[in-house]
Amino acid sequence: MKDDTKKGKRLGLGTAQYGMDYGISNRRGQNSLDEVKQILDEAKTLGIEMLDTSPNYGNSEEVLGKCLIKEKHFHIVTKTPVFDKNIITQKSGDILTEYFESSLEQLGCNTLYGLLVHHAENLLAPGGVYLAKSLLELKSRGLATKIGVSIYNSTQIDAILNIFEPDIIQLPINLFDQRLINSGHLTKLKKQNIEIHARSIFLQGLLLMEQEKLPKFFEPIKTNIGEYFVFLKENDISPQTAALNFVKNIEEIDYIILGVNSVDHLKENVAAFEKELNIDFTKFSISDEKIINPAMWELS
Ligand SMILES: NC(=O)c1ccc[n+]([C@@H]2O[C@H](COP(=O)([O-])OP(=O)(O)OC[C@H]3O[C@@H](n4cnc5c(N)ncnc54)[C@H](OP(=O)(O)O)[C@@H]3O)[C@@H](O)[C@H]2O)c1
Numbered sequence: 459m460k461d462d463t464k465k466g467k468r469l470g471l472g473t474a475q476y477g478m479d480y481g482i483s484n485r486r487g488q489n490s491l492d493e494v495k496q497i498l499d500e501a502k503t504l505g506i507e508m509l510d511t512s513p514n515y516g517n518s519e520e521v522l523g524k525c526l527i528k529e530k531h532f533h534i535v536t537k538t539p540v541f542d543k544n545i546i547t548q549k550s551g552d553i554l555t556e557y558f559e560s561s562l563e564q565l566g567c568n569t570l571y572g573l574l575v576h577h578a579e580n581l582l583a584p585g586g587v588y589l590a591k592s593l594l595e596l597k598s599r600g601l602a603t604k605i606g607v608s609i610y611n612s613t614q615i616d617a618i619l620n621i622f623e624p625d626i627i628q629l630p631i632n633l634f635d636q637r638l639i640n641s642g643h644l645t646k647l648k649k650q651n652i653e654i655h656a657r658s659i660f661l662q663g664l665l666l667m668e669q670e671k672l673p674k675f676f677e678p679i680k681t682n683i684g685e686y687f688v689f690l691k692e693n694d695i696s697p698q699t700a701a702l703n704f705v706k707n708i709e710e711i712d713y714i715i716l717g718v719n720s721v722d723h724l725k726e727n728v729a730a731f732e733k734e735l736n737i738d739f740t741k742f743s744i745s746d747e748k749i750i751n752p753a754m755w756e757l758s
Pocket of ligand 1: 576715716717722
């Protein structure tokens with residue numbers, strides 16, 4: 459029987475850093491196999507079930523497969539390969555299926571919890587219907603329980619909902635990036651019974667970074683970040699507690715995916731997640747997409 463009282467039930471682990479160097483604040487680089495095993499063991503103890511991976515995260519799927527032999531505890535969500543959006547054909551649909559079969563093999567699983575289109579633009583491009591067809595076929599064969607899309611903005615959500623019925627949407631949301639709350643898209647998705655997986659909770663670690671270490675690119679928001687950290691200090695709140703409480707209090711979110719590359723950070727985050735805060739963080743939202751979309755960061 460599942461233990462619903464476990465603390466981490468609503469949390470999920472991102473796995474990009476298991477297969478590649480990932481995260482703006484990550485100084486340790488890619489995790490070793492041993493470190494991944496330790497993180498997954500601890501995650502299981504804490505009741506975390508959801509894992510987010512992708513064939514695009516270096517050898518992350520292979521690493522997970524090695525760590526999860528005979529381990530049936532986790533629900534795994536993987537993604538499609540990224541296609542050139544100018545040439546999506548029947549062949550792309552076949553490639554999607556081949557990649558998914560390879561993901562199953564790498565992960566040592568017969569079925570997976572979810573399969574998401576990694577770049578929503580691929581589904582929206584001419585020929586995107588071939589990808590949708592392959593996704594639906596994998597679902598009807600029982601190989602992927604749920605299918606969906608990872609998105610970056612509300613325009614993509616609207617466009618996707620016009621052509622496809624996703625079971626899951628993975629989206630970015632954090633204390634600085636409150637766009638999808640303000641636009642009403644979270645509510646809209648929930649009304650349609652779509653499972654919401656939130657990522658970028660720490661904005662790749664930016665929300666936890668010591669100010670002196672901020673890359674030059676963030677100079678334009680140095681004052682905003684400074685005020686935010688002063689607020690946390692005055693209220694005796696750790697940045698982890700603030701970032702996690704912000705998303706925890708958004709009831710539309712089903713799973714909160716976060717990236718950690720050490721057991722210590724995992725434990726620290728779950729403890730922070732458990733704390734109850736009742737603070738309105740609205741005033742800390744930042745609207746400049748160049749800042750809140752990591753894909754637009756120019757870091758040397
Ligand atoms: N398009 C997509 O589908 C897409 C895009 C981006 C991300 N993702 C998924 O989301 C996952 C998470 O990525 P994200 O961008 O959302 O990352 P995030 O969770 O916002 O931030 C991760 C960063 O925060 C740092 N961190 C975490 N806990 C910490 C703590 N207690 N103290 C200090 N630093 C801490 C991590 O460093 P430590 O590792 O040192 O703990 C890591 O560098 C990825 O692994 C991937 O699975 C998907």
